[in-house]
Amino acid sequence: MDAMKKIPVREQDPKERAANFEEVCLGYNEEEAVMEASRCLTCKNPQCVQGCPVSIDIPGFVQKVKEQDFASASAIISESSALPAVCGRVCPQESQCEGKCIRGIKGEAIAIGKLERFVADWARENGIKPSLDVTPNGKKVAVIGSGPSGLTCAGDLARKGYAVTIFEALHEPGGVLVYGIPEFRLPKQKVVAKEIDNLRAMGVTIETDVVVGKAVTIDELLSEEGFDAVFIGTGAGLPKFMGIPGETANGVYSANEYLTRSNLMKAFDESYDTPINPGKKVAVIGGGNVAMDAARTALRLGADVSIVYRRSEEELPARVEEVHHAKEEGIVFELLTNPVEILTDENGWVNGMKCIRMELGEPDASGRRRPVEIPGSEFVMELDTVIMSLGTSPNPLISSTTDGLDINKRQGIIADDESGATSRKGVFAGGDAVTGAATVILAMGAGKCAAKGIDEYLS
Amino acid sequence: MFQILQSTVLADNIYLMVVEAKRVAKSCLPGQFVIVRADEVGERIPLTICDYDREKGTVTIVFQTVGASTAKMAKLKAGDAFRDFTGPLGVPSEFTKEDPATLRNKKFLFVAGGVGTAPVYPQVKWLHEHGIEADVIIGAKSKDFVILEEEMKAVAGNLFVTTDDGSYCRRGLVTDVISDLVRDQHRHYDVCVAIGPMIMMKFVCRLTKELNLPTIVSLNPIMVDGTGMCGACRVIVGDEVKFACVDGPEFDGHLVDFDLAMKRQQLYKTQEGRAMLAWTEKETHHGGCGHCGGEN
Numbered sequence: 001m002d003a004m005k006k007i008p009v010r011e012q013d014p015k016e017r018a019a020n021f022e023e024v025c026l027g028y029n030e031e032e033a034v035m036e037a038s039r040c041l042t043c044k045n046p047q048c049v050q051g052c053p054v055s056i057d058i059p060g061f062v063q064k065v066k067e068q069d070f071a072s073a074s075a076i077i078s079e080s081s082a083l084p085a086v087c088g089r090v091c092p093q094e095s096q097c098e099g100k101c102i103r104g105i106k107g108e109a110i111a112i113g114k115l116e117r118f119v120a121d122w123a124r125e126n127g128i129k130p131s132l133d134v135t136p137n138g139k140k141v142a143v144i145g146s147g148p149s150g151l152t153c154a155g156d157l158a159r160k161g162y163a164v165t166i167f168e169a170l171h172e173p174g175g176v177l178v179y180g181i182p183e184f185r186l187p188k189q190k191v192v193a194k195e196i197d198n199l200r201a202m203g204v205t206i207e208t209d210v211v212v213g214k215a216v217t218i219d220e221l222l223s224e225e226g227f228d229a230v231f232i233g234t235g236a237g238l239p240k241f242m243g244i245p246g247e248t249a250n251g252v253y254s255a256n257e258y259l260t261r262s263n264l265m266k267a268f269d270e271s272y273d274t275p276i277n278p279g280k281k282v283a284v285i286g287g288g289n290v291a292m293d294a295a296r297t298a299l300r301l302g303a304d305v306s307i308v309y310r311r312s313e314e315e316l317p318a319r320v321e322e323v324h325h326a327k328e329e330g331i332v333f334e335l336l337t338n339p340v341e342i343l344t345d346e347n348g349w350v351n352g353m354k355c356i357r358m359e360l361g362e363p364d365a366s367g368r369r370r371p372v373e374i375p376g377s378e379f380v381m382e383l384d385t386v387i388m389s390l391g392t393s394p395n396p397l398i399s400s401t402t403d404g405l406d407i408n409k410r411q412g413i414i415a416d417d418e419s420g421a422t423s424r425k426g427v428f429a430g431g432d433a434v435t436g437a438a439t440v441i442l443a444m445g446a447g448k449c450a451a452k453g454i455d456e457y458l459s
Numbered sequence: 460m461f462q463i464l465q466s467t468v469l470a471d472n473i474y475l476m477v478v479e480a481k482r483v484a485k486s487c488l489p490g491q492f493v494i495v496r497a498d499e500v501g502e503r504i505p506l507t508i509c510d511y512d513r514e515k516g517t518v519t520i521v522f523q524t525v526g527a528s529t530a531k532m533a534k535l536k537a538g539d540a541f542r543d544f545t546g547p548l549g550v551p552s553e554f555t556k557e558d559p560a561t562l563r564n565k566k567f568l569f570v571a572g573g574v575g576t577a578p579v580y581p582q583v584k585w586l587h588e589h590g591i592e593a594d595v596i597i598g599a600k601s602k603d604f605v606i607l608e609e610e611m612k613a614v615a616g617n618l619f620v621t622t623d624d625g626s627y628c629r630r631g632l633v634t635d636v637i638s639d640l641v642r643d644q645h646r647h648y649d650v651c652v653a654i655g656p657m658i659m660m661k662f663v664c665r666l667t668k669e670l671n672l673p674t675i676v677s678l679n680p681i682m683v684d685g686t687g688m689c690g691a692c693r694v695i696v697g698d699e700v701k702f703a704c705v706d707g708p709e710f711d712g713h714l715v716d717f718d719l720a721m722k723r724q725q726l727y728k729t730q731e732g733r734a735m736l737a738w739t740e741k742e743t744h745h746g747g748c749g750h751c752g753g754e755n
Contacts, residue, residue: 171543257689348722
């Protein structure tokens with residue numbers, strides 16, 4: 001074993017996996033996990049912990065893996081993270097824990113994400129359940145939204161003895177974990193449902209099909225339904241469109257729609273009723289994780305897929321592993337390219353897209369070099385489907401139906417960084433609903449902080 | 460699970476169900492809709508609310524079987540349950556926010572096409588309960604397809620029923636009746652509300668524009684989540700793109716791009732579906748209702 005290099009993790013062959021929805025990454029087995037854990041330098045001053053948004057004791061759990069004491073490793077992770085099987089799979093480790101790993105300076109970073117996944121999967125497969133030894137304290141908290149921030153907040157509060165009810169607008173809990181991230185990255189039944197079952201086992205009630213802001217307001221939850229505090233974890237589900245001509249044609253979707261049909265409604269599975277028009281020649285506009293998810297989903301549904309992104313590869317915001325997997329699977333990357341107009345046939349169906357080539361100019365407010373059109377470089381891509389994956393913003397439903405809840409100009413709820421407290425007493429918020437679209441782990445971190453904030457408020 | 464307390468066949472392929480849905484019944488208003496799922500593998504189907512009982516905690520829905528999912532729903536009986544029933548979604552009818560005193564000075568004309576009679580009913584009922592009598596036109600293919608007539612008669616001011624084939628009351632399209640009432644009989648209306656197949660709403664609006672009669676329509680585009688998340692239901696109103704599920708489903712009919720809306724409705728119609736519609740409707744199949752993409 002070369003101590004400088006990561007133990008390789010087994011993955012499905014690219015050609016095979018481009019035709020199925022099973023998990024791409026197969027994870028470490030025990031032998032591989034122990035070998036990888038042995039590479040850890042057990043630094044006296046671990047930088048990896050500082051890179052983790054929920055400060056998992058990484059050297060601690062990695063040491064236990066090395067000792068083959070997986071149960072203890074699981075216990076250590078559980079102290080800080082409610083959904084390790086999820087994070088191990090979807091965190092952008094390269095810019096968090098692994099990005100700070102000392103081993104990674106001269107060699108390759110410890111595969112912390114894969115180790116976390118290994119431990120979480122082992123715990124699940126060996127029936128390790130969270131401890132249920134909790135005394136109820138008689139107080140009730142309502143959590144709005146069952147995505148990563150809501151689930152984490154609910155779990156932490158339940159552990160402290162609160163009676164928690166999660167209100168979920170959709171018919172299945174999980175938020176982005178079920179509607180956004182595809183099955184081949186994050187299995188729903190095998191992983192997500194089990195994590196949610198753990199919450200139910202702790203006594204958390206989940207009421208689906210309830211749209212807070214429509215069926216009931218936060219004001220009513222506090223004044224009429226006896227809740228002592230409320231956490232808003234409603235995410236950022238509002239899709240963005242470009243506003244270019246032809247965008248309302250048949251065959252143009254938001255990534256949210258395409259993914260919701262495939263992931264939540266399981267349109268890829270013939271035994272489910274919801275249809276999807278997968279398309280044969282698809283362009284996905286955007287370069288983030290959602291764009292990669294949409295592209296790789298379209299590929300598995302039988303299409304030829306291109307990613308169209310206006311900046312260059314370096315600026316792609318998507319997780320490195322996803323870009324790598326997408327390329328392996330045969331997705332074409334049209335970088336430094338931007339759509340100008342969507343073209344349709346006489347029946348209003350997409351049959352092409354006019355694009356223009358871009359070059360990078362001066363940096364803009366985000367610090368990234370601004371893409372600028374190259375005049376005269378227009379060309380037409382022949383397509384039948386366009387998926388807009390430009391980002392999402394918070395849905396204003398909650399803020400517009402709750403008295404005294406301050407929001408910023410991007411419709412994000414204003415909340416205190418440490419406690420999640422909003423401008424309204426007893427109402428807390430965290431995750432994408434506050435920051436705009438970000439990551440699962442950041443949402444979880446916010447859910448954790450808010451649980452602490454709510455506990456302090458109600459003590 | 461949301462229990463079905465009553466299931467009635469109103470006409471061939473048109474069903475009425477009374478469903479126990481306490482949260483929805485408590486907060487819903489006319490103009491809003493629900494999204495239902497029959498079972499674990501079912502599609503999310505949007506349906507405008509037909510009636511509600513806040514004390515009993517029930518909501519009434521009416522739907523027509525147009526495909527596999529609605530056919531599955533049609534098989535449910537009293538005692539069965541919907542796996543999911545979410546709502547109320549969408550913005551309530553504008554008049555529910557107005558002062559009834561001001562409303563009493565307004566003359567309403569409701570135009571209900573076919574199964575559109577179901578969402579018209581709660582609006583007329585609400586006005587009636589607030590002391591406002593509205594005129595209602597119900598248009599249907601034939602006598603067998605006139606639904607909720609007695610219920611509507613009980614809450615409407617004047618009720619005018621018309622059929623395509625003349626098998627009941629009078630023969631003619633709803634636009635013929637509007638023209639008769641406004642042009643020939645010189646009746647005055649301040650606002651028109653038209654709900655029915657897209658092609659019907661399009662032609663009603665074309666007429667009411669000529670008559671200078673402000674018209675509100677209720678759109679029924681394809682939807683997935685119904686909460687503003689996906690954009691499947693986007694429509695063009697004036698020069699803006701709106702989401703029917705959160706900005707609507709009611710819009711100013713004179714600004715709606717009906718042609719685009721009808722095209723978008725056909726997104727999942729298959730060759731087989733179109734063939735089936737042409738076969739079942741036989742010589743009355745003239746297409747253009749927006750349901751199958753047949754010729755106008």
